Amino acid sequence: MPRGIKDKVAILGMGCSKFGERWDKDADQLMVEAFDEALVDAGIETSQIDAAWLGVGFDAQNIGPSGIPLSMALRLPNIGVTKVENYCASGTESFRGAVYAVASGACDIALALGVEKLKDTGYGGLPVRSRGTTFDMIGVTGSAPGSFAQIASAYRAKHGVSRDDLKRAIAHVSVKSHANGAKNPKAHLQKAVDIDTVLNAPMIADPLGLYDCCGVSDGAACAIVTTPEIAKALGKQELVTIKALQISASNGWEMQQGGGWDGSYFHTTRIAAAKAYEEAGITKPREQVSLMEVHDCFSITELVTMEDLYISKEGEGWKDVRDGFFDADGSIPCQIDGGLKCFGHPIGASGLRMIYENYLQLLGRAGDRQRQDNPVFALSHNLGGQPVQNVSAVAIVGLHGA
Amino acid sequence: MSETGILAFGAYIPKRRLQRAAIHAFNGWFAGGLRGLAKGEKAVANWDEDAITMGVEAARDCLTGLDRTIVQRVTLASTTLPFADRLNAGVVKEALALADATGANDAAGSLRAGSSSLMQALDGQATQLVIASDNRKAKPASEAEMNYGDAAGAMLVGQGNVIARYLGGHSLTIDFVDHFRSSGSDFDYAWESRWIRDEGYAAILGKALKNGLGKLGLDGTAIDHAVIAVPVKGVPEQLAKKAGIRPEVCSDPLMAVVGDSGAAHPLVMLTACLEKAKPGEKILLASFGQGADVLVFEATEALTNLPPRWGVSGHLAFRQDDSNYGRYLFHRNLLRLEKGIRAEMDQKQPGTTLFRQRKAVLGLIGGRCTKTGTVQFPKTEINVNPNDRAQGTQEDYPLAERYAKVIAFTADNLTFSPDPPSFYGTIDFEGGGRLVTEFADVCADEIEVGVEMRMVFRIKATDDQRHFTKYFWKAVPVSKGDA
Numbered sequence: 001m002p003r004g005i006k007d008k009v010a011i012l013g014m015g016c017s018k019f020g021e022r023w024d025k026d027a028d029q030l031m032v033e034a035f036d037e038a039l040v041d042a043g044i045e046t047s048q049i050d051a052a053w054l055g056v057g058f059d060a061q062n063i064g065p066s067g068i069p070l071s072m073a074l075r076l077p078n079i080g081v082t083k084v085e086n087y088c089a090s091g092t093e094s095f096r097g098a099v100y101a102v103a104s105g106a107c108d109i110a111l112a113l114g115v116e117k118l119k120d121t122g123y124g125g126l127p128v129r130s131r132g133t134t135f136d137m138i139g140v141t142g143s144a145p146g147s148f149a150q151i152a153s154a155y156r157a158k159h160g161v162s163r164d165d166l167k168r169a170i171a172h173v174s175v176k177s178h179a180n181g182a183k184n185p186k187a188h189l190q191k192a193v194d195i196d197t198v199l200n201a202p203m204i205a206d207p208l209g210l211y212d213c214c215g216v217s218d219g220a221a222c223a224i225v226t227t228p229e230i231a232k233a234l235g236k237q238e239l240v241t242i243k244a245l246q247i248s249a250s251n252g253w254e255m256q257q258g259g260g261w262d263g264s265y266f267h268t269t270r271i272a273a274a275k276a277y278e279e280a281g282i283t284k285p286r287e288q289v290s291l292m293e294v295h296d297c298f299s300i301t302e303l304v305t306m307e308d309l310y311i312s313k314e315g316e317g318w319k320d321v322r323d324g325f326f327d328a329d330g331s332i333p334c335q336i337d338g339g340l341k342c343f344g345h346p347i348g349a350s351g352l353r354m355i356y357e358n359y360l361q362l363l364g365r366a367g368d369r370q371r372q373d374n375p376v377f378a379l380s381h382n383l384g385g386q387p388v389q390n391v392s393a394v395a396i397v398g399l400h401g402a
Numbered sequence: 403m404s405e406t407g408i409l410a411f412g413a414y415i416p417k418r419r420l421q422r423a424a425i426h427a428f429n430g431w432f433a434g435g436l437r438g439l440a441k442g443e444k445a446v447a448n449w450d451e452d453a454i455t456m457g458v459e460a461a462r463d464c465l466t467g468l469d470r471t472i473v474q475r476v477t478l479a480s481t482t483l484p485f486a487d488r489l490n491a492g493v494v495k496e497a498l499a500l501a502d503a504t505g506a507n508d509a510a511g512s513l514r515a516g517s518s519s520l521m522q523a524l525d526g527q528a529t530q531l532v533i534a535s536d537n538r539k540a541k542p543a544s545e546a547e548m549n550y551g552d553a554a555g556a557m558l559v560g561q562g563n564v565i566a567r568y569l570g571g572h573s574l575t576i577d578f579v580d581h582f583r584s585s586g587s588d589f590d591y592a593w594e595s596r597w598i599r600d601e602g603y604a605a606i607l608g609k610a611l612k613n614g615l616g617k618l619g620l621d622g623t624a625i626d627h628a629v630i631a632v633p634v635k636g637v638p639e640q641l642a643k644k645a646g647i648r649p650e651v652c653s654d655p656l657m658a659v660v661g662d663s664g665a666a667h668p669l670v671m672l673t674a675c676l677e678k679a680k681p682g683e684k685i686l687l688a689s690f691g692q693g694a695d696v697l698v699f700e701a702t703e704a705l706t707n708l709p710p711r712w713g714v715s716g717h718l719a720f721r722q723d724d725s726n727y728g729r730y731l732f733h734r735n736l737l738r739l740e741k742g743i744r745a746e747m748d749q750k751q752p753g754t755t756l757f758r759q760r761k762a763v764l765g766l767i768g769g770r771c772t773k774t775g776t777v778q779f780p781k782t783e784i785n786v787n788p789n790d791r792a793q794g795t796q797e798d799y800p801l802a803e804r805y806a807k808v809i810a811f812t813a814d815n816l817t818f819s820p821d822p823p824s825f826y827g828t829i830d831f832e833g834g835g836r837l838v839t840e841f842a843d844v845c846a847d848e849i850e851v852g853v854e855m856r857m858v859f860r861i862k863a864t865d866d867q868r869h870f871t872k873y874f875w876k877a878v879p880v881s882k883g884d885a
Contacts, residue, residue, distance in 0.1 A: 122743055123743055123744075125816055128743075128744050128746075128747045128817075128818075129747070130747070130748070133751075133752050133755040134755055134759060136749075137751070137755065137756065137759060137763045137862070137872065137874060138759075138762065138763055138779075138780065138839075138874055139838065140826045140838055140839060140840055141747065141817065141863075142812070142814050142817045142824060142826055143744075143814050143816035143817040145814070145816055146812045146814030146816060146817055146824065146826065147812075149812035149814070150810035150811060150812050150827055150828060151810065152812075153808075153810050153811050153812065153827070153850075153851050154809055154810035154828075154851060156851070157809075157850075157851035157852065202815075203813075203815055204814075204815055204816050205812045205813065205814040205815060205816060205817075205823075206812050206813040206814075206823070208812075251788055252782070252786050252788075253786065253787070253788050255778065255779075255786055255836050255838075256776065256778060256786040256787055256836065257777065257830045257831070257834050257835055257836040258834065259786075259787065262809060263809045263810035263828050264810075386838075387810070387828075388828060388838055
């Protein structure tokens with residue numbers, strides 16, 4: 001096991017734009033909106049940033065290639081800017097770049113920024129795009145909900161859960177996130193819904209209805225990171241540090257019949273989670289993790305992720321969900337900011353948006369939705385691709401010294 | 403020298419059967435005269451089927467239980483070939499995973515293309531697969547729309563243990579233009595039916611029948627099955643009678659259940675006949691189109707030993723009632739529906755990648771690791787099993803004829819499909835191999851985890867800008883009709 005990065009890097013400041021249908025702003029303006037908040041929070045000048053990482057999922061309809069759009073939008077001082085793309089893990093991937101740069105000693109202060117301007121693509125839902133000339137000949141060009149919906153059928157078959165029980169459990173996921181999003185002024189969707197509305201919504205991809213799918217939004221989020229020593233020297237008293245940062249990408253094993261994968265879970269999440277807990281020194285996640293922001297692109301994804309993160313026992317996640325274990329007032333709140341479901345899912349920004357919420361909660365700055373039980377470890381999780389071929393990211397942040 | 407004749411036969415008829423009453427219910431206000439044709443049903447290809455895909459399915463049916471390495475040539479006959487310049491039979495060859503050292507040619511230009519190709523094959527020395535397939539478009543509210551159906555037939559021809567020995571044939575070629583379709587046109591233009599009946603069928607085909615029987619030294623009464631592929635009520639019987647053939651031995655032209663399948667029709671009808679013929683019986687096949695072809699066969703004992711196959715009867719039993727005339731029009735590109743932004747994805751196909759991956763894409767050939775036995779799709783340089791990174795150990799492993807089971811699936815209403823919802827999922831093949839693929843011809847409630855599937859060759863997508871058709875394999879539920 002590598003030595004890891006636990007407590008080697010601290011968050012100096014974070015910012016997040018209002019998420020939603022931002023007809024009023026271009027991507028560069030959203031970047032500035034998030035960056036301005038982070039810069040004030042960090043209490044530094046732009047000139048103090050040594051390097052930057054930009055996370056974007058879709059480029060053709062968005063800001064275009066390379067790191068230049070970030071450098072231009074923020075008028076960065078000709079530093080190195082790297083653009084990263086790793087599906088829905090792109091935001092966390094940009095964070096990894098900045099954090100690793102600081103942890104290595106190559107940079108004192110680094111910036112991670114994720115942005116996506118999905119509402120300029122003209123699509124309801126994510127744009128359709130090629131996945132490469134070879135894949136396009138043999139792969140299914142389904143929608144994102146269709147891709148993830150497959151998990152539900154395999155989960156039902158494996159664990160003997162009835163169609164109705166699972167539909168109600170995933171409906172609870174959405175009802176919970178809507179209730180949470182209603183308390184968040186930066187969230188895209190700020191309206192609570194009842195379970196009947198969720199259950200009776202139009203079918204998007206069996207068994208996922210409209211309310212089982214996350215919002216397609218515009219937004220940006222960013223983090224400025226440094227070492228704990230520099231953060232303290234800059235006057236920061238209470239520090240949130242990175243405990244673990246792990247990313248796992250499919251290598252095709254899921255496509256091996258008899259290899260063990262049965263279509264009911266995300267193999268890469270289990271690997272990334274196990275490595276992250278080890279890096280963070282967490283041995284009993286169900287007891288030690290204070291709160292979570294997970295990749296609830298679809299309600300079924302959040303449900304199986306509870307098992308993949310070793311919070312719920314395999315096959316019992318749907319019961320924990322139904323019993324309110326992950327509600328805002330439950331044992332481990334999940335998506336206390338509304339999640340992708342209601343905060344919205346601008347692909348490149350989501351990973352950083354999750355870390356932003358965890359950062360606020362750890363520092364007691366989350367306003368009406370603040371957890372009152374002094375959270376210590378907060379986990380965020382991203383998942384991109386499709387069940388048989390995906391990338392998972394797990395980031396754990398916590399109070400320095402915890 | 404051993405006998406020449408038919409070694410095996412097969413057919414394909416699309417699952418959907420459009421009710422002619424549904425066509426008339428929509429068009430009757432305009433074309434009330436078609437009421438008399440508004441009976442029965444016609445087989446309609448799904449959006450992802452064309453002359454190539456239907457031909458492949460008929461050929462697979464024909465090759466049931468046979469070692470495909472015996473096929474030396476393949477001919478695809480059709481008046482609706484998807485490509486004007488790209489060997490359509492070449493796509494069929496790849497889909498059937500035939501050896502590269504296989505001859506291939508397209509036959510077109512006449513409704514006789516199928517029967518003439520069959521005759522040429524019978525006159526030759528090679529073991530040849532003759533496929534006839536047609537998917538003709540017709541203008542809404544036309545007679546042709548009522549009459550045309552989509553289907554394909556296939557005959558394996560050669561020497562040896564034939565199921566029907568070829569007694570000989572006769573052709574007549576006269577530039578009689580009963581109907582025509584010029585290059586690039588979508589629709590046929592037809593002349594008056596009475597003229598076609600009198601001067602076409604009665605005079606030309608009638609003469610061919612008489613001369614053909616005479617050439618073979620046969621009396622009409624010797625014929626036990628008259629497969630006269632003229633899809634007009636009463637005409638085959640009249641022609642038979644005039645040629646001295648008992649009218650009651652005329653084969654059903656399948657108009658009530660399939661429709662007129664064009665160049666495919668003679669082979670489709672011949673398949674139906676061979677399914678019920680008995681050893682020793684003589685079968686006459688006649689087709690019409692700028693002249694006529696007449697072929698005569700005699701069924702042999704080998705016919706009784708042919709392994710079970712779908713044939714025409716199997717496909718007729720495997721049907722789905724369809725009254726959705728609007729969907730049919732849309733699938734024929736005769737109704738412009740709003741497809742939405744998701745249909746705009748550029749489907750440009752680089753020829754280089756298709757060439758490199760042709761076995762995987764067109765033949766559904768995966769890989770099997772010679773060291774570990776692991777089966778995978780597609781074949782890759784390094785084994786799919788990360789615990790055994792065997793490199794360069796995979797041999798070709800065909801998956802198209804293997805059954806599979808669903809392990810995960812969905813019905814997607816968001817993604818663009820001409821036949822929504824789009825069913826797709828992950829399947830595990832018997833004997834190894836896993837694939838995420840689309841499902842074809844699926845009805846609601848047919849799919850669940852564990853359901854058994856089989857593979858069919860279908861259109862994957864079409865490039866609307868450059869007009870290239872992309873093909874791949876899809877899964878369909880295994881049904882009781884499966885052989």
